[in-house]
Amino acid sequence: MSSKRKSGNQTKDQILDAAWDLVSERGADASISQIANSVGVSRQAIYLHFGNRGGLLIALVRRADERFEIRQRLNECLQIADPIQRLDTAVSSWLDFVPKILPVANDLIRLKSTDADARTAWENRMDELKVWLKDLTTSLQKDGALASNWDVEDASEFMWTLIGVQVWVLLVGECGWSQEKTKHTLKSTVVSLLINPADSPHRD
Structure with a gap:
């Protein structure tokens, strides 16, 4: 260069x-x-x-x-052999990232209905997250770990909704939950609902 x-x-x-x-x-x-x-x-x-x-x-x-290395961390999660650990670690990595981007993300959400630039920036970021979550969910299905009542599209969209910034704001900001409680609850909910019950051990 x-x-x-x-x-x-x-x-x-x-x-x-x-x-x-x-x-x-x-x-x-x-x-x-x-x-x-x-x-x-x-x-x-x-x-x-x-x-x-x-x-x-x-x-x-x-x-x-780049600053918070989220893309690198999420891509590393896809390399984890055990599908349950893969999902668990991926959700943890994303939820660790949410508080770091919250001030900017929250404001983009606030402005996106009236500000085309903010809407484009937010949708661009969310589209990338949706693609990555679909890749993650596809990997679970290929390993036979995705619960039978889910297809890849629905599972990835559900996960995107459940671990989104808006839910974090409601639980931490409005309900007064601690960040740790919020992370634990969302992570365990995703794993328990998406993983095939026959493959899902009890997780803390």
């Missing part, structure tokens, strides 16, 4: 990291000007790197994946 390209990538990452901090503090409706000021670059530099505000928000959520 040339020094010029490396410098450009560093600037791009600096913009995204500063934007993440700003959006976490002020919300996803922060303007391009505010983000540019926070990182000390021009508005034109942001447009050069990301095209528009929508491109910036999409890059922002993808940068979070």
Whole structure:
């Protein structure tokens, strides 16, 4: 990689990291000007790197994946031989990630009905998660571990709903559950409902 390209990538990452901090503090409706000021670059530099505000928000959520290594961790889960451990570890990894992205994710959810850029960024991220959950569920079916009353499509969509940010917000924010209780309950619920009962041991 040339020094010029490396410098450009560093600037791009600096913009995204500063934007993440700003959006976490002020919300996803922060303007391009505010983000540019926070990182000390021009508005034109942001447009050069990301095209528009929508491109910036999409890059922002993808940068979070890199910073917190969620994509790497989830892909590693798919390599676990035991299907029950695979599902258990995958759900744990995702739920460990949720509190880290919550400030930004929560605001994208709030804005997506009125802000096209926020909606596009959120849907882009959720589409990627749905694809990964479908891959996970397909692997369970291939191993004969998926309960017979589920097909891959329904199981992956159900899991996506149950472990989503909105459910986390309701349980932790509205019901006052601890993060640990929420994680344990959601994880054990997914495993108990999706895994073939003949294959499912008691899990803490």
